[in-house]
Amino acid sequence: MKFTQAKRGRTFILKLENGDRIPEVIEKFAEAEEVSSALVFFLGGADKTSRVVVGPEERDDNKKVLPQIKNLPRTSEAVGLGTIFSSEKGSPRLHLHSAFGSQDETITGCTREGVSIWLIGEIIVLELLDHQARRNIDPETGFELLDI
Numbered sequence: 001m002k003f004t005q006a007k008r009g010r011t012f013i014l015k016l017e018n019g020d021r022i023p024e025v026i027e028k029f030a031e032a033e034e035v036s037s038a039l040v041f042f043l044g045g046a047d048k049t050s051r052v053v054v055g056p057e058e059r060d061d062n063k064k065v066l067p068q069i070k071n072l073p074r075t076s077e078a079v080g081l082g083t084i085f086s087s088e089k090g091s092p093r094l095h096l097h098s099a100f101g102s103q104d105e106t107i108t109g110c111t112r113e114g115v116s117i118w119l120i121g122e123i124i125v126l127e128l129l130d131h132q133a134r135r136n137i138d139p140e141t142g143f144e145l146l147d148i
Helices: 024-032
Strands: 007-017 037-046 051-056 067-071 076-086 092-102 105-110 115-129 134-137 144-147
Touching: 007 024, 024 076, 024 092, 024 115, 037 092, 076 115, 076 134, 092 144
Parallel strands: none
Antiparallel strands: 007 115, 037 076, 037 115, 051 067, 051 105, 076 092, 092 105, 134 144
């Protein structure tokens, strides 16, 4: 385990509207407001056009990790938690996992493939300052992973 300590910066409240797309809208906001790292809370609705990464494909050969991507079958309630950290290029990168539920089905996964807001999305961004964390590309997986 590695760790770094951070201080709390600004707090932002975002109202996402019908058709806004996660992660793009949150990353663009973070770039415009110069938020390089933060804790992100998400609550709202997700449209059936949304796609989430629900896990890696099972593999025995230890080669590159292949994501399993699932389309939401219908409009869903959503709740999520994530972080923003700067990439190697200095741009803010969101890593947000969410649970999407409708009727008796729940799908949980990463929003990086694109989640479209249905009606409203409520986002709280708690900025983190004065730390050593960032996202770097891991050569083995190709993922942008947290590095301290």
